[in-house]
Amino acid sequence: MGQMQIKKAQYLKGAVKKEDCPRDGLPQIALAGKSNVGKSSLINCVANNYKLARVSGQPGKTRILNFYMMNDKFYLVDLPGYGFARVSMEEQEAWGDMMNSYLTSNETIALIVHIVDIRHAPTQLDIQMAEWIRHFNMPVAVVATKADKISKGRWRGQIKDVQSALGYDEKVPIIPFSAVTRQGRDELLSVMNEFILAHRQN
Numbered sequence: 226m227g228q229m230q231i232k233k234a235q236y237l238k239g240a241v242k243k244e245d246c247p248r249d250g251l252p253q254i255a256l257a258g259k260s261n262v263g264k265s266s267l268i269n270c271v272a273n274n275y276k277l278a279r280v281s282g283q284p285g286k287t288r289i290l291n292f293y294m295m296n297d298k299f300y301l302v303d304l305p306g307y308g309f310a311r312v313s314m315e316e317q318e319a320w321g322d323m324m325n326s327y328l329t330s331n332e333t334i335a336l337i338v339h340i341v342d343i344r345h346a347p348t349q350l351d352i353q354m355a356e357w358i359r360h361f362n363m364p365v366a367v368v369a370t371k372a373d374k375i376s377k378g379r380w381r382g383q384i385k386d387v388q389s390a391l392g393y394d395e396k397v398p399i400i401p402f403s404a405v406t407r408q409g410r411d412e413l414l415s416v417m418n419e420f421i422l423a424h425r426q427n
Contacts, residue, residue, distance in 0.1 A: 236278070240289060253331070255338070265279060267340065267368065335424035344383070346386055369400065370402050373408065
């Protein structure tokens with residue numbers, strides 16, 4: 226299988242409700258993670274366009290689903306970050322409702338990329354997200370961002386801790402990733418390609 230190349234990437238739209246989401250049937254790869262985990266940097270790195278997704282100085286500002294069209298063939302979907310402290314219970318519930326609506330009965334999701342910070346043990350919210358993904362029986366891969374911030378010798382131990390805390394089995398890929406050094410980009414593209422192909426065959 227050849228390496229997937231991203232030759233075209235563009236921001237398509239933001240959606241608040243399920244009805245606003247694209248309905249063209251193209252596969253979607255959804256990015257789930259805490260609001261300061263580096264989702265925008267990951268999108269920009271994958272797309273080879275460092276201006277595509279705005280990196281917000283204020284975590285938790287993204288309250289909508291943002292759709293990025295890749296190669297006119299699939300979407301990267303930036304899900305609203307979880308775990309922002311300065312929002313009301315009402316807003317947190319609205320986030321839950323939006324996620325629930327997006328994840329249920331959505332047959333175009335080929336993969337959820339669960340993004341965590343490699344430097345720290347997964348939080349209770351990360352663990353809840355993993356439980357949610359399992360509850361919906363979604364295909365999942367884990368990306369452990371900010372790998373450039375710790376020595377390479379620590380990656381293996383940290384990844385083992387992530388796997389254990391989140392309760393994912395050996396089949397779930399866990400990729401050390403850095404938007405700065407582009408570590409893990411090719412591996413992530415290969416995993417995405419694999420799940421898109423599998424999704425099309427279902």
